[in-house]
Structures are given as C-alpha cells and as structure tokens.
Amino acid sequence: xxxxxxxxxxxxxxxxxxxxxxxxxxxxxxxxxxxxxxxxxxxxxxxxxxxxxxxxxxxxxxxxxxxxxxxxxxxxxxxxxxxxxxxxxxxxxxxxxxxxxxxxxxxxxxxxxxxxxxxxxxxxxxxxxxxxxxxxxxxxxxxxxxxxxxxxxxxxxxxxxxxxxxxxxxxxxxxxxxxxxxxxxxxxxxxxxxxxxxxxxxxxxxxxxxxxxxxxxxxxxxxxxxxxxxxxxxxxxxxxxxxxxxxxxxxxxxxxxxxxxxxxxxxxxxxxxxxxxxxxxxxxxxxxxxxxxxxxxxxxxxxxxxxxxxxxxxxxxxxxxxxxxxxxxxxxxxxxxxxxxxxxxxxxxxxxxxxxxxxxxxxxxxxxxxxxxxxxxxxxxxxxxxxxxxxxxxxxxxxxxxxxxxxxxxxxxxxxxxxxxxxxxxxxxxxxxxxxxxxxxxxxxxxxxxxxxxxxxxxxxxxxxxxxxxxxxxxxxxxxxxxxxxxxxxxxxx
Amino acid sequence: xxxxxxxxxxxxxxxxxxxxxxxxxxxxxxxxxxxxxxxxxxxxxxxxxxxxxxxxxxxxxxxxxxxxxxxxxxxxxxxxxxxxxxxxxxxxxxxxxxxxxxxxxxxxxxxxxxxxxxxxxxxxxxxxxxxxxxxxxxxxxxxxxxxxxxxxxxxxxxxxxxxxxxxxxxxxxxxxxxxxxxxxxxxxxxxxxxxxxxxxxxxxxxxxxxxxxxxxxxxxxxxxxxxxxxxxxxxxxxxxxxxxxxxxxxxxxxxxxxxxxxxxxxxxxxxxxxxxxxxxxxxxxxxxxxxxxxxxxxxxxxxxxxxxxxxxxxxxxxxxxxxxxxxxxxxxxxxxxxxxxxxxxxxxxxxxxxxxxxxxxxxxxxxxxxxxxxxxxxxxxxxxxxxxxxxxxxxxxxxxxxxxxxxxxxxxxxxxxxxxxxxxxxxxxxxxxxxxxxxxxxxxxxxxxxxxxxxxxxxxxxxxxxxxxxxxxxxxxxxxxxxxxxxxxxxxxx
Numbered sequence: 004x005x006x007x008x009x010x011x012x013x014x015x016x017x018x019x020x021x022x023x024x025x026x027x028x029x030x031x032x033x034x035x036x037x038x039x040x041x042x043x044x045x046x047x048x049x050x051x052x053x054x055x056x057x058x059x060x061x062x063x064x065x066x067x068x069x070x071x072x073x074x075x076x077x078x079x080x081x082x083x084x085x086x087x088x089x090x091x092x093x094x095x096x097x098x099x100x101x102x103x104x105x106x107x108x109x110x111x112x113x114x115x116x117x118x119x120x121x122x123x124x125x126x127x128x129x130x131x132x133x134x135x136x137x138x139x140x141x142x143x144x145x146x147x148x149x150x151x152x153x154x155x156x157x158x159x160x161x162x163x164x165x166x167x168x169x170x171x172x173x174x175x176x177x178x179x180x181x182x183x184x185x186x187x188x189x190x191x192x193x194x195x196x197x198x199x200x201x202x203x204x205x206x207x208x209x210x211x212x213x214x215x216x217x218x219x220x221x222x223x224x225x226x227x228x229x230x231x232x233x234x235x236x237x238x239x240x241x242x243x244x245x246x247x248x249x250x251x252x253x254x255x256x257x258x259x260x261x262x263x264x265x266x267x268x269x270x271x272x273x274x275x276x277x278x279x280x281x282x283x284x285x286x287x288x289x290x291x292x293x294x295x296x297x298x299x300x301x302x303x304x305x306x307x308x309x310x311x312x313x314x315x316x317x318x319x320x321x322x323x324x325x326x327x328x329x330x331x332x333x334x335x336x337x338x339x340x341x342x343x344x345x346x347x348x349x350x351x352x353x354x355x356x357x358x359x360x361x362x363x364x365x366x367x368x369x370x371x372x373x374x375x376x377x378x379x380x381x382x383x384x385x386x387x388x389x390x391x392x393x394x395x396x397x398x399x400x401x402x403x404x405x406x407x408x409x410x411x412x413x414x415x416x417x418x419x420x421x422x423x424x425x426x427x428x429x430x431x432x433x434x435x436x437x438x439x440x441x442x443x444x445x446x447x448x449x450x451x452x453x454x455x456x457x458x459x460x461x462x463x464x465x466x467x468x469x470x471x472x473x474x475x476x477x478x479x480x481x482x483x484x485x486x487x488x489x490x491x492x493x494x495x496x497x
Numbered sequence: 498x499x500x501x502x503x504x505x506x507x508x509x510x511x512x513x514x515x516x517x518x519x520x521x522x523x524x525x526x527x528x529x530x531x532x533x534x535x536x537x538x539x540x541x542x543x544x545x546x547x548x549x550x551x552x553x554x555x556x557x558x559x560x561x562x563x564x565x566x567x568x569x570x571x572x573x574x575x576x577x578x579x580x581x582x583x584x585x586x587x588x589x590x591x592x593x594x595x596x597x598x599x600x601x602x603x604x605x606x607x608x609x610x611x612x613x614x615x616x617x618x619x620x621x622x623x624x625x626x627x628x629x630x631x632x633x634x635x636x637x638x639x640x641x642x643x644x645x646x647x648x649x650x651x652x653x654x655x656x657x658x659x660x661x662x663x664x665x666x667x668x669x670x671x672x673x674x675x676x677x678x679x680x681x682x683x684x685x686x687x688x689x690x691x692x693x694x695x696x697x698x699x700x701x702x703x704x705x706x707x708x709x710x711x712x713x714x715x716x717x718x719x720x721x722x723x724x725x726x727x728x729x730x731x732x733x734x735x736x737x738x739x740x741x742x743x744x745x746x747x748x749x750x751x752x753x754x755x756x757x758x759x760x761x762x763x764x765x766x767x768x769x770x771x772x773x774x775x776x777x778x779x780x781x782x783x784x785x786x787x788x789x790x791x792x793x794x795x796x797x798x799x800x801x802x803x804x805x806x807x808x809x810x811x812x813x814x815x816x817x818x819x820x821x822x823x824x825x826x827x828x829x830x831x832x833x834x835x836x837x838x839x840x841x842x843x844x845x846x847x848x849x850x851x852x853x854x855x856x857x858x859x860x861x862x863x864x865x866x867x868x869x870x871x872x873x874x875x876x877x878x879x880x881x882x883x884x885x886x887x888x889x890x891x892x893x894x895x896x897x898x899x900x901x902x903x904x905x906x907x908x909x910x911x912x913x914x915x916x917x918x919x920x921x922x923x924x925x926x927x928x929x930x931x932x933x934x935x936x937x938x939x940x941x942x943x944x945x946x947x948x949x950x951x952x953x954x955x956x957x958x959x960x961x962x963x964x965x966x967x968x969x970x971x972x973x974x975x976x977x978x979x980x981x982x983x984x985x986x987x988x989x990x991x
Contacts, residue, residue: 085559098558105552107559206558210785239561240787318785321591324602325556329649339648345595368593377782468821 007033007327010491013076013170013228017117020075027075031060031119034077038122046143047162049082050090051122057138061121066136071117072231072250078118079163079172082126084108084215085204089120093206094138095128097352098332107204108239109173109215109232116231124159124172128354129323130180130208132156133426136417142415144189145188146492147458149172151410151450154184154426157218161188164218167491171228172218177209178311179405179430181216182442186405186461187446189490191219191478196469197437198243201236204400207322209315210241212434221488222479225441226252248471256399256476259293264398269429275408277448281460282404285445288484289402299394299401303386304432310387311431312424313367313380320364326352359420388436400477404429405442405461409438409450414468433465440465443478444487459487500739505668508709509742510689515710516742519718520667520703520734525637525658526690527698528571533655534635535562535605538749540657542696546650554655556600561786568657571689572612572633573792574800575659578687579680581616581628583797589633589784594777598638598649599878606660608781617663618679619809626676627664634658639888651904652753653697659690665704665715670734677701677727682808686833694726706753707741713917716745720757721767733760737767776805811836819849829855834873838881845885848892855884859905869909877906878912894967894976900924924973930982936969937962951987959983 008016019025035053042048054076063075080086083093085103086118092098106114113120127137135158136142143158145151146166153162157174161184164172174181176194185192193216200215207213217228226249233247265286270279290296291303328334328348337343353361367376394401407428416423433440445462449455462481464472482488501508507516533540536553552560576583590608611632619625638654640647661680666674668790684690692699721737724730734761737758744752758767806814811928815826829839835856843852860877863869870879884905891901900922907918921926940962941948950958959980966979 083559084928085557091558093558101558103559104557105560202559204559207786238563240563241561241785317782321593321603321782324593324595325558325600327595327597327602328595330555330600331557341597342595365780368782370778370780373780373782398972 005458074117100258269403316364607632
C-alpha cells in the first residue's frame with residue numbers, strides 16, 4: 004500500500020505542509036488513493052469524498068489566509084457526525100442516502116482549522132456496538148489482523164487512523180466507543196470530559212453520555228485536536244463554559260511524584276493474561292520514571308455495565324424515535340395508516356441491535372418499571388461518580404486496561420449480546436461519571452484464542468472532571484517511555 | 498326536551514332527578530415571544546408552510562435545543578399574574594409519543610416538576626377556581642389531511658406554550674365561559690400572550706362528569722375537544738351534561754365511559770373520538786439535552802415588577818376612583834388595549850365619564866362593527882390624544898355633540914387628524930355676523946337677568962348666553978366671537 008504521509012502524525016504533517024515540504028493536494032490525493040486501495044481489506048469508510056476533498060485541498064493551497072492549526076491535514080468523520088451536504092447515515096439502512104443539512108460544531112471547527120475531510124467512516128449502526136459488526140454496510144476490519152474486529156462503535160475511524168490512512172479521525176464515545184477501538188487498534192482514543200466538546204450535530208444515542216472524541220497517533224495530536232474541537236458552544240446546552248484545552252503539551256505534569264491510582268476492580272481475575280501483563284508493564288515503566296502507584300477502589304464498579312445499559316438505552320429509545328420515515332431517511336409504507344408506516348419503516352430500517360436497545364430502553368422508562376430501572380440506574384450513576392471523587396482524593400489519574408481482551412475474531416460474539424456488552428466493562432464507568440479518559444497504546448499481547456499473534460493493548464488513563472489537559476499530559480509521559488505508539492500494522496498503509 | 502336548571506343543578510325532564518356537573522379545564526396558551534422555545538426561528542402565524550423552521554425545530558438528527566430565556570420570563574410572569582407559586586428548581590422532561598407532526602416523536606414538556614403550582618381565578622359568583630399546575634412545553638406542528646395524503650407544516654413546531662390545568666372546581670357551562678374570559682384577560686393584561694383563539698394561541702379542552710346531587714365522589718369523566726371558541730366550550734357543555742345524564746338514566750351506572758369526544762358545532766353534539774384503554778404511557782424522563790433550571794429570586798422579582806394592574810383591580814378602581822358604572826368598568830377592561838387607551842384618554846381629557854362613553858359607544862362599536870381595520874384600539878390611528886381633544890372641544894362648546902360624533906367617525910374612517918377633519922367637514926365654518934347678532938339677541942331676551950348682571954360688573958354672567966348661541970349655531974360659532982357680540986349688544990343698548 005501507499006504511505007500517504009510516511010507515518011507523520013497530524014502535527015508533523017501540518018508542519019511539513021506549512022514548511023513547504025509537501026503540498027495539500029498531493030497529500031490529500033495520496034490519502035484518497037490509500038483509502039480506496041484499503042477498502043476491500045479494511046472497509047473503514049462508508050463514503051470517500053474525493054471530489055470535495057480535492058476541491059478543498061486546492062482552495063487551501065490557493066488561499067493567502069494564515070494556515071490553521073490543522074492546515075492541509077486529511078481527516079475522517081464518523082458517520083454519525085453531521086457534515087453538511089454529505090451522507091451522514093449512521094451506518095443504518097434507515098438513514099441511507101440522508102445528506103446532513105448542516106455541519107456539527109466539531110466538524111465546523113475542524114474545517115475552520117484547515118483540515119481536509121476525506122470521507123465518512125464505518126461504525127456500528129447508530130453507535131450501538133463494541134465490534135463494528137452492527138454496521139448495516141458490513142464491518143470494518145482490524146488492520147493488525149483482518150479476521151478480527153477493530154472494536155466499536157467507532158470502528159472505521161479507529162481503523163483509518165491505525166492503518167495510517169488519515170492521521171486524525173473523529174469518532175464518538177458513549178460507553179467506550181472510541182477508547183475501546185483505539186485500544187484494539189493500537190492508537191490514541193480520547194473521550195473528553197462530558198461537555199468539553201459540543202455535541203451539536205452528533206446524532207444522539209445516549210445524550211447524557213455521548214462525547215465527540217478523536218483518534219490520533221500521538222499524545223501531542225490529542226492536545227492539538229482538543230484545542231481545535233474543544234471549547235464552549237452556545238448551541239449545546241450541556242456544553243461546559245470552559246475554553247478549549249491548550250494546543251500543546253505544557254509539561255506541567257512531572258512524572259516524579261505523580262500519583263497514579265490503580266483501581267483493583269478494573270484488574271478483575273477474568274482479565275486477559277496478556278492484557279494484564281502489558282498494562283502492568285506500562286505501569287511499571289511509569290513507576291520507574293518516578294510515578295507513585297496507589298491502589299484505589301471504585302466500590303460500585305460492578306454496577307457500571309447494568310447502569311450504563313439502562314441509561315444509554317433509555318435515552319436511545321427516545322432519541323431514535325425521530326427515525327420514523329416522515330421527514331428524512333427511508334420510508335416503508337404500511338397498510339396506509341400512519342402507525343403502520345412508522346412500524347414498517349422502523350422494522351425495515353433498524354438492525355437487530357438497535358431494535359434490541361430501543362426495546363430495552365422503552366421498557367426501562369415504562370410506567371411502573373421506570374423507578375426500578377431508570378430511577379435506580381440514575382442513583383447508581385451518582386454512586387459511581389462519588390467513587391471517582393473519593394479515588395481522586397488519593398491520586399492524580401487513574402490507570403487501568405481499556406479493554407478486558409485484545410481484538411477478538413469477527414463473529415465471535417455476535418450471537419451473544421451480553422458478552423458483547425461486557426467488552427465495555429472497563430470504559431463505561433468514566434462515561435457514567437462524565438470524566439476525561441484516554442486509551443493510550445500500551446504494548447501488545449497474544450489473544451487467548453491464538454498464542455501466535457500479537458495484538459495491541461490499550462491503557463486507559465482517567466482524570467478528574469474537566470482535567471482534560473492533565474490526562475493528555477500523562478498520556479504524553481507514558482508515550483515517552485516506549486515506542487509502542489509508533490508501531491504500525493502490516494495491514495496498514497505506512 | 499328542555500332542561501330546567503336550579504342554580505348548578507340540572508333537573509331531568511324525564512325523571513325530575515337533580516344532577517350536578519363537575520367541570521375542569523385544560524388550557525394551552527401561546528407565549529408571545531419573538532422566537533421559538535428552543536431555537537431562533539421566528540414565531541409566525543399564516544406564513545407559507547415550513548418557512549420558519551431549522552434543524553432544531555424540525556428534529557434533524559444531531560440538532561439540540563437551547564432554551565429561549567424570554568420564555569422563562571413570560572411563563573414566570575403568567576404564573577405570578579395567576580397567583581401561582583413559582584418553583585425555584587424545575588426541569589424539562591420528554592413526553593414520548595409518535596405522531597407525524599411531532600418531529601422528534603417526543604414533546605419537550607414538564608412532568609413531575611412543573612415550574613409552578615397553585616393559583617387560580619375568582620369568578621363573579623365568588624367561586625375560586627384553583628389551578629392545579631402550569632407547565633411549559635413546545636407546540637407540535639400542524640397536519641393537514643388532504644386527498645393526496647397528509648401534509649405537515651412545522652412552522653408551529655417548537656412554539657412556546659404554557660399548559661394550565663384547573664381543579665374540577667367549575668360547575669356550569671357559564672362558569673367555564675367566565676373562567677376562560679378571565680383567564681384570557683389576565684394573560685393579555687400581563688402581556689404574556691395575545692391569546693387569540695382564531696390563531697390557535699389559546700386552546701381549551703374540557704373534562705366533565707355528572708352525578709346525582711348529594712352523591713359522594715365523582716363519576717366517569719369525559720374529555721371534550723375541538724373547542725374553537727369560548728362559546729363552543731359553553732355550548733358543548735350545555736349538550737354534554739344532558740347527554741351524560743340521559744345516558745345514566747337510560748342505562749344506569751357504567752353508561753358513560755372514559756373517552757375523548759369531539760364537539761361538532763354544526764350538529765351541536767359531541768361524538769366519540771377515541772375511547773381510552775387505560776392511561777397512555779408517555780415514558781416521561783428528564784430531558785438530557787437541557788440543564789436543570791434554577792428560577793432565581795431576581796428573575797421572579799423582575800417579572801413581578803413588570804406585572805401591570807390586572808383587570809379585576811382596574812375594574813374596582815374605575816368604579817371607586819373614576820366613578821364609572823360596573824358595566825362601563827367591565828367593558829373598558831375587556832382587553833388591555835382598551836383599558837390602556839381609555840386611561841390615557843381620560844387622563845388627558847380630565848373627564849373619565851365622557852371618555853368612557855366615547856370609548857365604548859363610538860370606538861369599540863366601530864371596532865366591533867368592522868368599520869375600522871384594527872384588531873384593537875392599540876392599532877387605531879385615532880390616538881387617545883385625539884379623543885381627548887374632541888372631548889375638550891365638545892366640553893367647551895366648540896363642537897356640539899352631533900358634530901363631535903360626526904368628527905370622530907370621519908377620523909376613524911379616513912385616518913386623518915382631528916383638526917384637518919374639522920376643516921374638511923366644515924365644522925369650523927364662520928357664522929355670518931348678522932345671523933350671530935340675531936341669535937345673541939334671542940339669547941339675551943331669553944335671559945334678561947344677564948344684561949343687568951353684566952352692567953353691574955359681572956362679566957362672567959355672559960356664560961349663560963354662550964351655550965344657547967353655540968347650540969343655535971350647530972356648534973360652529975366661535976365662543977370668543979359670541980362673547981364680543983354679546984358685550985357689544987349689552988353695551989350698545991345701555
């Protein structure tokens with residue numbers, strides 16, 4: 004495969020373009036070629052926007068304006084982020100052909116920074132899934148082993164960055180949908196503090212959990228990307244009144260004396276041996292450099308999965324009600340009545356997992372069951388938040404594996420929704436608490452089913468509320484202890 | 498079959514049994530904001546379909562609501578005007594149900610924590626109709642069912658409403674009519690709603706049940722919809738109450754089922770729209786896209802300060818301070834525009850009674866008869882200052898009453914100013930001196946004592962002759978000139 008930008012990260016690529024070492028058009032074209040060449044094996048993209056990308060590249064090259072912080076950087080957009088004029092179908096038959104009439108704030112901000120969106124990435128339908136296999140248009144594949152899942156729901160964005168097809172891609176993380184595929188694909192995936200990045204234009208799944216979240220290949224790119232897409236947005240009432248995190252790693256966090264909390268609940272006995280070993284090795288490297296490892300406890304961690312699947316599905320059942328065939332998307336006529344049209348449209352348009360979650364969520368909100376389900380989940384969420392508050396009195400960041408296993412084979416869990424849901428067991432807690440969390444590359448491990456293979460492991464670093472900079476800085480320090488983040492899959496382009 | 502009534506008791510013509518109705522009202526009122534509840538779209542009536550819409554109010558995927566603060570202000574003012582308690586903590590909930598003109602298939606409304614509770618309206622009978630609650634919500638769109646199919650107009654979607662629910666404190670169709678009249682005038686006077694039923698700014702549903710006089714507890718209630726005017730509310734009750742009584746008398750207990758009935762004003766009957774099978778489950782839950790609302794003392798007090806004197810207080814003041822009759826006070830407080838117009842004109846003219854007569858006999862009559870193109874006195878080009886000028890001219894004798902009436906009607910018809918109209922109607926015509934002398938001589942002959950008093954040094958005595966001369970001249974003579982002529986005649990004859 005071609006190497007469209009020779010392994011440069013977004014910062015490096017932007018610098019090279021601004022230094023006149025590469026052209027924007029040349030970079031964009033190389034990128035598009037590499038994506039097209041990868042589609043049959045990886046399936047990372049749902050649409051490749053060659054025409055608009057090249058037009059924009061040309062426009063950027065001709066422009067006399069001061070180059071933006073992402074000048075000329077090719078980026079990929081998850082199919083649930085509205086991008087005006089482009090198909091934003093959420094990998095669902097129901098929205099097939101729907102072109103967004105406006106752009107999400109995060110997409111607008113990428114464009115304003117000079118980025119060049121090259122295409123829309125594959126995903127689990129409506130962001131519901133942990134493997135990418137719930138896409139109505141076929142799964143994306145893990146570039147480290149194309150017989151395996153890349154993780155989900157932001158499968159295509161993770162694959163696109165891991166395969167070095169683009170240095171930066173946007174995803175969305177509701178319960179781990181960026182961190183988990185980042186871990187399984189060996190890249191950085193960052194879920195900001197809830198409210199740090201505008202949700203305006205992100206097709207809602209679980210509104211109180213959803214965050215637009217980037218994939219990149221270096222810690223410094225996390226800072227750069229967050230400085231672009233972060234910051235208050237008056238169009239999102241849940242947006243925090245905070246400025247965007249700073250664009251560079253400020254070096255304010257020193258390894259010496261940094262207290263890294265290790266929650267015992269996130270190293271359960273059933274954790275994959277290889278994953279445990281890789282994470283413990285990463286923690287040992289931090290300790291060697293002067294960090295203090297502190298055991299902390301998240302006593303209510305066992306409630307995280309049920310709590311998450313009640314809250315997220317309840318919100319989803321309401322959020323996805325709008326897909327009824329009236330104003331947009333595909334319509335299937337019923338027997339002539341309005342209700343039968345709604346039913347036929349939704350029966351034909353939604354995949355099984357989406358239907359399952361709508362049913363669970365509808366049940367959780369039903370009269371007579373609401374307090375038992377939604378009410379209890381809301382209270383459990385408060386307990387989880389308090390767990391973190393207590394833990395952060397003893398440490399600066401919390402470190403744990405991102406995923407209990409490395410990438411599993413395609414098809415392994417599709418018939419067992421609960422085992423699929425457990426893939427999120429280590430990521431949903433930070434989502435429920437609204438905290439910033441990154442999955443950083445942390446070595447490799449063999450999957451339980453095949454000791455001959457070596458697949459990426461991610462270490463999750465979680466910070467206190469609104470301490471996004473700290474989390475990114477610690478990711479940068481971890482990065483300096485190894486070259487794990489530089490390794491690329493042979494299935495990729497670099 | 499005619500129904501005899503004894504107060505609130507309906508006497509069955511069949512059995513002579515005495516039945517008592519119990520009535521509650523649900524009223525939706527549109528708040529007079531420039532823009533919608535959660536987006537910047539203009540609130541408009543009669544605009545071409547779907548021209549005042551955006552991603553938010555059409556429920557596009559990814560769009561998010563942002564509260565229009567002006568809605569809170571008006572809602573709080575409405576609550577204060579109705580004597581209700583404003584909650585300090587409140588929030589919006591989602592009410593989930595599917596309908597083609599509800600773009601998100603949930604309505605953003607309020608459920609268990611409405612922004613206010615209590616309050617009510619006292620009727621002329623002394624009955625206090627208690628309000629159970631008032632909450633804020635967004636309006637749905639409008640569906641037009643045509644031969645070709647159903648058409649949806651979303652201009653109205655997202656328009657801010659307050660829904661108020663009374664306790665079942667009303668016991669006659671007349672009560673219902675009076676309550677609605679009072680309710681509307683309070684909202685209008687408070688400046689929170691124009692409450693025009695023809696524009697759908699005020700919508701009312703009725704709940705009614707009947708029971709034998711003296712029976713404990715309430716029987717099955719029926720909801721009546723499609724009530725497009727206060728008269729319809731009254732008429733529908735005048736037909737629904739006997740229908741229920743007749744049903745019980747013919748078929749016994751259980752004859753009335755819980756259902757929604759539509760009022761057909763042409764046939765003057767209610768008929769079944771849908772029978773309720775248990776309570777609908779709207780799966781209310783707090784809207785995760787909107788933060789909790791904290792209604793501050795500052796907000797509440799600022800709205801209290803904006804509350805004008807309400808109609809009940811104004812009526813009392815017009816009677817006690819301005820000496821108007823109860824009837825006139827009622828007419829003049831029929832709308833805020835009328836009352837404000839009256840008060841300004843009365844203050845300028847210094848003659849409240851004359852002003853009251855002019856406003857009700859001429860201006861409101863002309864408005865009611867459609868002689869002027871204006872929805873209210875506020876829109877008249879004939880301003881309170883014009884009316885007070887006419888009143889003063891009439892009082893001074895410059896205009897006689899017939900001329901003044903002619904003048905006002907002409908001003909209303911043409912929109913011209915008072916002075917111009919006096920000229921164009923020839924009300925300022927100069928009277929021939931010999932004619933004037935003849936009228937003056939007649940007046941002096943009729944009042945022989947005037948001559949003596951003037952000669953004795955009391956010039957003011959001339960006044961007694963000015964009126965008769967003015968009258969003889971048809972209001973056209975100049976009082977100054979009359980004085981001169983009278984003086985000349987008295988002095989010349991001495």
